[in-house]
Amino acid sequence: MMFDLPDTDTLYTALCARDDSYEGRAWVGVTSTGIFCRLTCPARKPLPENCQWFGSVGACIEAGFRPCKRCHPLAPMAKAEPVIDTLLAALEKRPTHRWGEGDILRMGLDASTVRRAFKRHFGMTFLEMARQRRLREGFTTLAKGGPVIEAQLDAGFDSPSAFRTAFAKLLGQSPGTFATNALLRADWIDTPLGPMVAVCDRQSVHLLEFVDRKALPTSLKKLQAAAKGSLGIGRFDINDQLEDELRAFFSGNRAAFNVKLTYHGSPFTQGVWDALRTIPAGETRSYSELARTIGRPQSVRAVARANGANQIALIVPCHRVIGADGSLTGYGGGLWRKQRLIELEHRFKDQSAA
Structure with missing residues (x-):
């Protein structure tokens, strides 16, 4: 099996270090409290003898453990980090805004923390995701039969050439072709x-x-x-x-x-x-x-x-x-x-x- 659990010492070390490489691959059930957690849970660490290790959420539930209210193991992994929810909600409200690090700082967030969180969960930074979101608005306009100039404005581009360049980089050709x-x-x-x-x-x-x-x-x-x-x-x-x-x-x-x-x-x-x-x-x-x-x-x-x-x-x-x-x-x-x-x-x- 590709994701066979390693030995208990390795898992406990990962739990203490809040090692995110085990996200979605391993969970811990704490016998003294009856709850189960992600290995990245910020709660106080249990004693090794109180830990049981599982390879799926279903196995934790079948063993009688309840989900932790701090790390929310039943929620998608990205939802466990509040900074992600905050920025995704902000992006949804302002999809055509030209997001920059200054916007992140003004929201009281640390730019490096945001960068690592988005790279870890989505394989791209928040700013890269925001640029994709802007292009999506233009793409949708074109799909509905709208003219290129309308798609450009809907995507938040002031310059027609910048819109054509960004669009061509994504799809290999400019929208007018x-x-x-x-x-x-x-x-x-x-x-x-x-x-x-x-x-x-x-x-x-x-x-x-x-x-x-x-x-x-x-x-x-x-x-x-x-x-x-x-x-x-x-x-x-x-x-x-x-x-x-x-x-x-x-x-x-x-x-x-x-x-x-x-x-x-x-x-x-x-x-x-x-x-x-x-x-x-x-x-x-x-x-x-x-x-x-x-x-x-x-x-x-x-x-x-x-x-x-x-x-x-x-x-x-x-x-x-x-x-x-x-x-x-x-x-x-x-x-x-x-x-x-x-x-x-x-x-x-x-x-x-x-």
């Missing part, structure tokens, strides 16, 4: 792990990627070429199904996706993607195991390349492939997301076992 009434349309989807871009036609999903993935602009250009330039901004009815299934996945209510997909890859690559979809949620495979699954045990490198070329994140679960030694290997969406996804999917395995 996207087609109208296109066969393929790009839409913005918000998720607990950050915004994603989905490209769909009327019947299927062609691409689903996190917006900060470096390969996204290149992937979009390839799709545009495949569609002979017919790539636009907007949505079809299938986007509603995709969003509903993503929402159910992140809330822990469904492990599988039924939305129809269209692959863009060689027959070998498509075979690897199909094999990825057979890995149950909550389980992982190594590249060599995946190669044996498709009957090509000598093609481990080719399987790894096909895995990395996946353009439909989450639904084609390339995040479930790890190193032979159990280590987290490369993931286009960021290793922090890969770890979060594997941790999130453990609930499906726990539900299946129950």
